[in-house]
Amino acid sequence: xxxxxxxPKYLVTQMGNDKSIKCEQNLGHDTMYWYKQDSKKFLKIMFxxxxxxxIINETVPNRFSPKSPDKAHxxxxxxxxxxxxxxxxxxxxSSTGARPQHFGDGTRLSIL
Amino acid sequence: GENVEQHPSTLSxxxxxxxxxxxxxxxxxxxxxxxxxxxxxxxxxxxxDIRSNVGEKKDQRIAVTLNKTAKHFSLHIxxxxxxxxxxxxxxxTQSGGxxxxxxxxxxxxxxxx
Numbered sequence: 001x002x003x004x005x006x007x008p009k010y011l012v013t014q015m016g017n018d019k020s021i022k023c024e025q026n027l028g029h030d031t032m033y034w035y036k037q038d039s040k041k042f043l044k045i046m047f048x049x050x051x052x053x054x055i056i057n058e059t060v061p062n063r064f065s066p067k068s069p070d071k072a073h074x075x076x077x078x079x080x081x082x083x084x085x086x087x088x089x090x091x092x093x094s095s096t097g098a099r100p101q102h103f104g105d106g107t108r109l110s111i112l
Numbered sequence: 113g114e115n116v117e118q119h120p121s122t123l124s125x126x127x128x129x130x131x132x133x134x135x136x137x138x139x140x141x142x143x144x145x146x147x148x149x150x151x152x153x154x155x156x157x158x159x160x161d162i163r164s165n166v167g168e169k170k171d172q173r174i175a176v177t178l179n180k181t182a183k184h185f186s187l188h189i190x191x192x193x194x195x196x197x198x199x200x201x202x203x204x205t206q207s208g209g210x211x212x213x214x215x216x217x218x219x220x221x222x223x224x225x
Contacts (some may be wrong), residue, residue, distance in 0.1 A: 031211070033212075040128040040217075041150075041199055041217075041218045041220075042215075042217050042218065043156070043201060043215045043218075045212055045213075045215075048210060048212045053209050053210075053211065083139030087192075090155060090156070094211075096211070097211055098143060098163075098205040098206070098207060098211055099211075100146050100158040100161060101146070101148075101156075101158070101213065102158075103156050103157070104155060105154070105155050106155055
């Protein structure tokens with residue numbers, strides 16, 4: 001059973017389009033995250049969200065927006081895609097507090 | 113905010129040798145230090161972690177040491193094997209606030225057979 005699942009696994013689209021990536025976790029965690037991993041492998045936190053608080057990395061463009069219908073899901077919506085958005089996006093979840101993160105398998109986004 | 117430095121960025125060893133990856137952090141409020149392994153094309157996975165009330169932790173061939181005074185922690189892998197080849201990330205998490213971890217930039221470990 002996959003603990004943190006993301007869809008789609010691959011996403012190829014054109015500049016200017018709007019796209020969404022879905023994430024679901026079945027671990028009962030109450031905090032979820034989105035990370036961007038570029039070609040240099042750096043894991044950059046984009047958002048952290050639990051049922052109380054959304055924390056946004058201030059360097060993330062407002063074209064990116066997280067949407068959480070419930071505590072088991074945190075989707076990522078991206079407007080007006082740009083070439084620089086090409087990367088692997090990882091969803092993760094953890095229990096509240098200083099706890100290990102469980103990552104999804106990633107979504108490889110390629111912008112043409 | 114927290115700042116985590118990780119060295120080296122690349123580490124190449126022969127099979128059977130030991131490998132050491134070092135991280136330093138800036139915020140003395142950090143008290144949880146996980147290490148993640150990311151194989152090529154895969155997701156990061158936790159391999160070992162340590163909390164600030166412990167100086168060392170071992171799990172078979174891997175160990176982590178923590179020096180709170182100097183604000184640094186290290187990952188030690190003994191008897192390396194080709195399947196240890198991966199990118200390793202350290203992270204530091206504060207004891208309060210948002211609990212968002214700060215990651216190091218990663219170390220690419222290559223184990224030559």
